[in-house]
Amino acid sequence: SSAEVSAAAHLPGGSDGDRPRTLLRLEGFESSVNYRLESLRKTLAGFGRAADVGHEETTSLWKDLRDCKPVSSGAEPVWRLSVAPTSGAKLVAALRELFPLDAYYDWSGGLIWLKSLDGSLWDGEIRQAVSECGGGHATLVRADASLRSTVSVFQPQATPLAALAKRLKQQFDPKGILNPGRMIVGV
Incomplete structure (x- = not known):
């Protein structure tokens, strides 16, 4: 209108x-x-x-x-998903069939804040669903330290871009002392 x-x-x-x-x-x-x-x-x-x-x-x-008050209470994992605005509702509906969650939409449906209510990460399922709805990004915003260390916080990068990021990290932090594995597992 x-x-x-x-x-x-x-x-x-x-x-x-x-x-x-x-x-x-x-x-x-x-x-x-x-x-x-x-x-x-x-x-x-x-x-x-x-x-x-x-x-x-x-x-x-x-x-x-x-x-982010609707998803900030508790200790359950919280994800920030960025997809095409026309895909947001479809993505959340597909994920609701897999696990219990709370979510809210912003940016006309293109930004989704999602909290896994059972305490599991569901990283593979979330990233697969993002891919199937046309692509985007899934960023893990909050999780228990032991869970967080098992997955990439950010959407996995294409192999050439991941290799470049790893080389840059090695150039700026040759001893690997600056937050090893915090942003990207193994880097």
Whole structure:
């Protein structure tokens, strides 16, 4: 629609029973915000009830999203997935069939914050699903140190690029004392 939004996020609902919510942020002059709000209410009326939240609540809500609060509690592994925006929902649906998770979307579905609720990494399955949905990146953001040391934190690189990264690391850290294995297993 022509009702420009400055931010959007989708919280699919989680294991704690929260209901799904799609959040749209409107900013600008009051008359412009009001016009776009009414336009969006009409356009999106068939998708559920729209609620206008106050300044205090919206500031807190967007701060919590910025700080990844929906997935930050607990010690379970957290992944940051970057895919084409049209693939985000399909990717999360495919992963939900494999393991219990909480997730929320940003960047119109192209950025997914995902928490594995059973404490397992599911790295092979996540990276395979990212590949099957058209490609992208899966970055392990949080995991127990013993789990984290068993996988690459970042999406595995193509062989030539991985070889270049390894040579650069050897040039800058010939004794291998600067965080060995922290970013890339074996480097």
